[in-house]
Amino acid sequence: MSLVKNSYRILIFKKLSCNSIDQFKAITLFKVMALVLLLIALSLTLLPYHYLINRQLIDDSFYEFTIAYNIGTGKGITIDGHLPTNGFQPAFVFLISPIFWLLKGDKYLAIRLIFLVHFVFYIAAAFLFAIIARKAFRGIIGYSEEFAFWCVFLLYLSNPEITSLHFNGLETGCLLFFYSMLWWYYQKTGLQRWRDYIIFGILLGLTILVRIDVVFLVIIISLFQFFHPSSIPFRIRLGRFLLIAGLALIISSPWWLYNLLVFGNFQPTSGLAQKLWAIDFPRVKTALQILINHLSPFNYSSLFWLPTKFVNYNYLVIFLDIFHLFLLIGGIFILLSNRHSLSLRLDLDKKYFRRSIIFGLLLAIFGLVLLLYYTLSSWALFFYHRYFCVFLLFGILLSGVITGILFTRYPKLVIYFFIAVTILISMKYIFTVIKSRIKPYVSPQLKLVQDFVPEREYVGAGQSGRLGYFRERTINLDGKVNFYALRCQDITWDHQKGMPEFLRKNNINWICDWRPFIVKYLGKDPIIYGWRLIKEDSGWYLYHYEGSQ
Structure with a gap:
């Protein structure tokens, strides 16, 4: 055998x-x-920068880039140069x-x-x-x-x-x-x-x-x-x-x-x-x-x-x-x-x-x-x-x-x-x-903020990775890299009244995000809290605070 x-x-x-x-x-x-x-x-x-930034790299990667930038330039382990993350x-x-x-x-x-x-x-x-x-x-x-x-x-x-x-x-x-x-x-x-x-x-x-x-x-x-x-x-x-x-x-x-x-x-x-x-x-x-x-x-x-x-x-x-x-x-x-x-x-x-x-x-x-x-x-x-x-x-x-x-x-x-x-x-x-080369693409979120938001003002976003990397006065709202914003989140995605208060307390007068995030932070009718829609582009909504009613 x-x-x-x-x-x-x-x-x-x-x-x-x-x-x-x-x-x-x-x-x-x-x-x-x-x-x-x-x-x-x-x-x-x-490849061209606009492709790498807006197509190849995902938004969350820019959180890591921003933190690495702050560490490398001596600002510490922070997302905005001040608050730890x-x-x-x-x-x-x-x-x-x-x-x-x-x-x-x-x-x-x-x-x-x-x-x-x-x-x-x-x-x-x-x-x-x-x-x-x-x-x-x-x-x-x-x-x-x-x-x-x-x-x-x-x-x-x-x-x-x-x-x-x-x-x-x-x-x-x-x-x-x-x-x-x-x-x-x-x-x-x-x-x-x-x-x-x-x-x-x-x-x-x-x-x-x-x-x-x-x-x-x-x-x-x-x-x-x-x-x-x-x-x-x-x-x-x-x-x-x-x-x-x-x-x-x-x-x-x-x-x-x-x-x-x-x-x-x-x-x-x-x-x-x-x-x-x-x-x-x-x-x-x-x-x-x-x-x-x-x-x-x-x-x-x-x-x-x-x-x-x-x-x-x-x-x-x-x-x-x-x-x-x-x-x-x-x-x-x-x-x-x-x-x-x-x-x-x-x-x-x-x-x-x-x-x-x-x-x-x-x-x-x-x-x-x-x-x-x-x-x-x-x-x-x-x-x-x-x-x-x-x-x-x-x-x-x-x-x-x-x-x-x-x-x-x-x-x-x-x-x-x-x-x-x-x-x-x-x-x-x-x-x-x-x-x-033929059809350059820029993130609608970046374009909206660049076109309408003054440089000296803060803008908030849940999806804030790419935006925060290129714009210093950007505040993360979904809590991924912002411990203080996380504390006023409703993780079930139901509207949480703590976010409008957080925005006012931190002098954030602009929000640019997808519709689900807008609803999460400001409810289905943001005008109740004094937020007016400025413009929408490809699913991105830019809101400005003009005073509560």
């Missing part, structure tokens, strides 16, 4: 070795396509703050350099994750290490969702890098020595500073090290637990203490402003949509233009949900159909494969905890794709394994597919460049 089994394996690998020439060609093409994608990503820094993730903000110091406060050029920082994390995360795949996929259905590396490297760089998260102005790309760093270090060392636990605990502490919800991952890993394996003496398991949890806590403790001592709460105001515990169907639906989207292999649907002007948007959403689910089910079916050849992998280099699986399971549990926590606690559905970004890594790994399976049978199809993806990304970028 053993002889037959071994003969079967030898025949399989002889058959697979015939693809070595195809693999060499594929690797060469993967390198070329990866270079093209890297050049496209790098050239984002050269904690509505940000600390590591990325402190990382980019020296840029403003070096540039002596040049806010425009700083944006280009911040994009360079994003690019470094982009290529570093792709590189580390490709190393993880190279070790984990070694020998799987004919994979050579070099093929596995360049395949996953290309898959990471070409994923539209990952690229978007890396270059949105926030800490998400940095977070993906640290996820990859933790996975790589666990795979490399297996945490065999006390030194490994010390370094790993420090890395976890730094990752908490990148995004504080990583504390859930620290708890999961620490408990795993305490309970597994139970055959290890109790004192050793306790030591592992204390080293990992203790060092992570010590490294991140300055941030926790700052939050508690200055603001009276461990959680930053950016989280508190969007917190509302509830079991809500739209949240559950959105969370499941994001989960399926992130896990789906080869999900390049966002590269295609969707004719929302001619087709009902809701129908398009349903179609995409079904398409993503089809991709995920199809990917799982391919894996199950090839489970016998995949099982050969278990006899090859067990060490790296086992470590990869263990940390992957811990990371998956962490992702599910985040899914449950944010679905129950946060009404900010538009940020779920960032909160659950850890699942994108599993989608890339699934894509990598399926690529290996398909390449052994249809090598030309795989190569043509990646060529097509690279061409689509290049065409989309060229279209973006042309559009940015």
